[in-house]
Amino acid sequence: xxxxxxxxxxxxxxxxxRPGDNVWVNADTLxxxxxxxxxxxxxxxxxxGQNAKVWDRKRIVIIPDHYIFTADSLSNRNVDILRAFxxxxxLPYFYDVIDDPEGHWVFDAAKGQLKRQxxxxxxxxxxxxxxxKGHARPGEILFGTDSHTCMAGAFNMFATGIGNTDAAFVVGxxxxxxxxxxxxxxxxxxELPVGVMAKDIILHVIGDIGFDGATYRAMQWDGPGAxxxxxxxxxxxxxxxxxxxxxxxxxxxxxxxxxxxxxxxxRNGTRSEYTPVDPDPESEQSFVFDKKYDLSKLEPTVAxxxxxxxxxxxxxxxKVKVDRAYIxxxxxxxxxxxxxxxxxxxxxxxxxxxxxxxxxxxxxxELRSTSIGGDSVWSILENSGVLLTENASCAACLGGPVDTFxxxxxxxxxxxxxxxxxxxxxxxxxxxxxxxxxxxVAASALTGHITDPREYLS
Amino acid sequence: xxxxxxGPVYVVQNNIDTDQIIPAQYLQLIPTIPEEYNKLGxxxxxxxxxxxxxxxxxxxxxxxxxxxxxxxxxxxxxxxxSSREHAPIALGASGCEVIVAESYARIFFxxxxxxxxxxxxxxxAPGLSQVLKTGDYVEVDFDKDEIRTPHGTFKLNPLxxxxxxxxAGGIFNFARQNGLIPASS
Ligand code: SF4
Numbered sequence: 001x002x003x004x005x006x007x008x009x010x011x012x013x014x015x016x017x018r019p020g021d022n023v024w025v026n027a028d029t030l031x032x033x034x035x036x037x038x039x040x041x042x043x044x045x046x047x048x049g050q051n052a053k054v055w056d057r058k059r060i061v062i063i064p065d066h067y068i069f070t071a072d073s074l075s076n077r078n079v080d081i082l083r084a085f086x087x088x089x090x091l092p093y094f095y096d097v098i099d100d101p102e103g104h105w106v107f108d109a110a111k112g113q114l115k116r117q118x119x120x121x122x123x124x125x126x127x128x129x130x131x132x133k134g135h136a137r138p139g140e141i142l143f144g145t146d147s148h149t150c151m152a153g154a155f156n157m158f159a160t161g162i163g164n165t166d167a168a169f170v171v172g173x174x175x176x177x178x179x180x181x182x183x184x185x186x187x188x189x190x191e192l193p194v195g196v197m198a199k200d201i202i203l204h205v206i207g208d209i210g211f212d213g214a215t216y217r218a219m220q221w222d223g224p225g226a227x228x229x230x231x232x233x234x235x236x237x238x239x240x241x242x243x244x245x246x247x248x249x250x251x252x253x254x255x256x257x258x259x260x261x262x263x264x265x266x267r268n269g270t271r272s273e274y275t276p277v278d279p280d281p282e283s284e285q286s287f288v289f290d291k292k293y294d295l296s297k298l299e300p301t302v303a304x305x306x307x308x309x310x311x312x313x314x315x316x317x318x319k320v321k322v323d324r325a326y327i328x329x330x331x332x333x334x335x336x337x338x339x340x341x342x343x344x345x346x347x348x349x350x351x352x353x354x355x356x357x358x359x360x361x362x363x364x365x366e367l368r369s370t371s372i373g374g375d376s377v378w379s380i381l382e383n384s385g386v387l388l389t390e391n392a393s394c395a396a397c398l399g400g401p402v403d404t405f406x407x408x409x410x411x412x413x414x415x416x417x418x419x420x421x422x423x424x425x426x427x428x429x430x431x432x433x434x435x436x437x438x439x440x441v442a443a444s445a446l447t448g449h450i451t452d453p454r455e456y457l458s
Numbered sequence: 459x460x461x462x463x464x465g466p467v468y469v470v471q472n473n474i475d476t477d478q479i480i481p482a483q484y485l486q487l488i489p490t491i492p493e494e495y496n497k498l499g500x501x502x503x504x505x506x507x508x509x510x511x512x513x514x515x516x517x518x519x520x521x522x523x524x525x526x527x528x529x530x531x532x533x534x535x536x537x538x539x540s541s542r543e544h545a546p547i548a549l550g551a552s553g554c555e556v557i558v559a560e561s562y563a564r565i566f567f568x569x570x571x572x573x574x575x576x577x578x579x580x581x582x583a584p585g586l587s588q589v590l591k592t593g594d595y596v597e598v599d600f601d602k603d604e605i606r607t608p609h610g611t612f613k614l615n616p617l618x619x620x621x622x623x624x625x626a627g628g629i630f631n632f633a634r635q636n637g638l639i640p641a642s643s
Contacts, residue, residue: 035485039543042490047630067486074486081488147541147565163543163569164489165629173639211473212535216564245538245563307473398540399482422475422539424505429481 002183002285003250004218006277007158011141019182019288025158027059028140030170033126034064036145036163038081043168054089055174058271061093061135062086063126068097069117069391071109072401079105095123095133113405116364116390124360124392127151127239127330131231132362134268136261138253138276143170147242148330148419154234155261156253156276161242181247183218184209184289188225190296195454197340198233199331199417199437202240203301205293207311215245217288222279225295226251231260232336239331240419243308252279300440300452302415305432306423314440317450323412325350325445326426327386327438328357329397332417335366335377337438341417342377344442344456345384351448355406356381356388357395364390386445399427415444463555464597467607468515468527469590470506475539476566478505480548482540489547498544499524499551513592516552524553529596531605532559533587536578537566543573550575556598558605558614560584571620574628578620579605582613 001009005017012023032040044052054060062082067075079097086094087101097105099119107117123129127148130136138156142149145167152159162176170176186205192198206213219241221234229237234251241249251257253276265272279285300314327333327341338358358364367378381388389395389405396406397418408414408427414434416426421433436444439453446456484501487494500523503515516525530549536559537545546569549557556577557570570578579598589609590596597606600621603614617624626632633639 036542038488039490042488043630046490072486078486078488145541147539149541161541161565163541163546163565163572165543165572166568169572169629169633211538212561212563215535215561242565245535247564399477401483401486420475420539422473422477423507424477424481425475425539429478429505429507430509 001280002218002287003220003252003277003279004158004183004248005180006280007139007141008178008180010277011158017180019180021180022177023180024175025141025178027143027170027174027176028137029059029061029135029142030167031061031063031126031130031142031144031149032167033066033146034068034078034082035066036167037062038078039164040145040167040171041081041085043165044171047168048172052172054171057089057091060091060171061130062091063095063123063129064097065125065129066394066398067400068393069107069113069405070401070403071107072403075401076105076107093135095121095129097122109403113391114387114389118361118391122361125330125333125394128334128359131155131261132264132360134265134270137274138257138261139274143167143176148239150241150246150248151235151239151330153238153241153249154231154251155257156251158248158250160248181216181218182288183220184214185220185222185287187223187290187292188221188295189223189292190225190294191228192295192298195300195439195457196298197437197439198229198236200298200301201295202237203303203311203435204298206240206244206303206309207301209244211243211307211309212245214241217246219244219246219249221249221251225293227254231256232334236331240308243420300437300454302440302450303421303435305421305434308421308435314436314450315452320434320450321413321448322352322415322444322450324352324408324414325354325441326396326406326414326416326418327441328355328359328395329418330359331419332438333357333359333363335363335370337417338363338367338377338381339370339372340438341442342372342380344439344453345446346372346380348384348446350385350445352445354386354445355396356386357406358392360392364392396426398425415441415450417441461600462597463528465528465595466526466593467590467596468530469587469592470511470530470532471587472533473535473538474532476537476542476545477539479503479537479545480542481505485542485544489544495547495551498548502548502552502554528553528555529598530554530557531587531590532557534560536562538563541565543569546570546573546575558598571623572629574624574626574631577617577624579617580615582615586612
């Protein structure tokens with residue numbers, strides 16, 4: 001069996017499953033946030049009753065992150081709905097924006113967008129926060145009410161996005177009926193050259209197989225190139241499986257996985273036992289697609305407007321002028337992403353409005369404590385003219401309410417380290433978003449047009 | 459339900475993602491609250507760029523809150539992007555009843571079934587969205603699995619196991635009717 005088949009077989013109590021089988025899968029964790037949590041709670045109560053109890057209070061993780069730093073009152077209300085449910089059900093894993101369990105969340109627009117407005121338990125963008133807070137465990141099943149839930153496949157998990165109704169079913173029963181997907185294998189060889197990042201790998205592959213090239217399928221990452229990647233990079237690659245339509249993306253676990261996961265479980269005191277799923281011998285895995293990619297041949301890659309599969313090389317797009325640059329999101333807002341960005345902009349000034357949104361409060365701390373040549377990453381970005389906020393969240397990655405930090409409220413062209421660029425994704429529906437690595441976004445911010453970053457890196 | 463749904467069609471092309479079906483700025487609306495459900499419906503497809511879709515699915519300027527188009531025809535990868543269940547719900551709440559697309563994104567397709575809001579029919583061959591124009595009169599026949607249009611009749615892949623779930627009004631009703639979960643709480 002492939003990794004995905006093994007994960008689903010174990011979670012459905014079967015010795016063997018094959019693609020196309022419909023199986024009832026037991027969930028290990030259900031993740032939800034402020035945009036889909038209230039609707040999920042609504043369906044749960046409607047279907048299971050006002051006094052119903054969740055299936056397992058320790059397996060529900062609620063991370064508000066989408067529409068937090070906005071004065072939109074319905075958005076603020078939605079965080080309160082989550083808090084009330086958490087209280088009623090006595091859920092231990094709620095990463096509230098405020099510290100007062102009796103309080104109400106209200107964003108104070110007068111204080112501006114840049115200064116921290118959250119309390120001590122807030123965790124930031126859910127997919128980055130989930131492993132950071134010790135909820136990613138190899139071999140487990142994660143369902144989440146968000147399409148990028150597949151990011152946790154980096155940790156040898158079966159992780160997939162579901163809707164509110166399916167999520168409410170999981171909240172009540174702990175199970176979901178799933179069809180076992182076929183597996184596509186991406187065998188990576190070689191190592192990334194200077195100036196090329198994990199984002200370039202996944203943009204290259206999506207361009208190769210198409211925006212719907214993996215629909216209903218699992219993307220399994222394999223080969224020495226896959227294991228050469230650190231966990232941040234694997235997360236970026238797994239995250240964007242959905243941009244090719246996949247059900248999930250998955251890596252085998254290695255020592256890097258265990259070190260990352262164990263350290264965070266220890267720091268947070270979360271459940272520590274887990275059993276990874278090891279790959280079966282080559283002859284016992286069957287792939288519907290199997291292709292080798294040589295990482296050393298990749299170049300800085302861009303997904304052009306209007307979809308993540310519209311691939312071009314950065315160097316071929318130098319005629320494309322940009323009005324704005326953006327670094328942030330679950331895929332592009334990790335500490336390593338900002339460090340890469342800082343290497344390019346250090347000592348220089350950006351030429352266009354550039355917005356930086358760390359994925360989590362921990363990233364904010366790390367940007368302050370990590371330095372390059374004596375300066376903190378945070379100050380390097382600020383000194384280069386980047387508008388950097390402490391308010392870690394999804395921000396303009398998905399547009400959001402009109403007062404969202406970095407949102408495009410008129411037609412503009414943006415180069416962005418985020419993960420999705422359909423029309424309207426970052427705000428105005430006539431704006432254009434180009435997706436690229438933090439290196440490429442940084443270089444383009446300096447020049448005002450799409451720029452191959454290699455000339456800025458030695 | 460009726461075995462034929464007929465009326466003017468709304469036509470869209472490839473990669474209509476859930477942001478175009480219901481833009482992110484309206485996601486604070488909670489679908490299980492009736493007023494907010496109706497509000498979601500009034501914004502269905504408002505994210506389509508005017509430059510590509512000058513005829514609107516719902517004419518907000520004329521004060522419409524429902525769509526005159528019960529049927530939508532699309533090309534590939536309809537409903538891609540975010541997993542928001544607000545998308546099929548907005549379509550259902552707007553008065554749209556059936557989508558006929560070349561292909562769907564997985565989560566959207568599943569959400570149609572889970573919520574029972576709209577029928578996601580698949581065309582058996584590509585090209586219909588290229589010849590059909592918004593406003594053309596079409597008939598979707600659930601018994602014959604076909605769509606009849608001014609440009610001819612096109613076969614649809616049978617809805618199969620999906621149809622009884624949507625007929626029941628979604629996965630919970632279906633699960634109850636079939637004893638998969640207890641009858642009522
Ligand atoms: S950062 Fe963007 S892609 Fe990631 S969860 Fe938030 S909205 Fe989704």
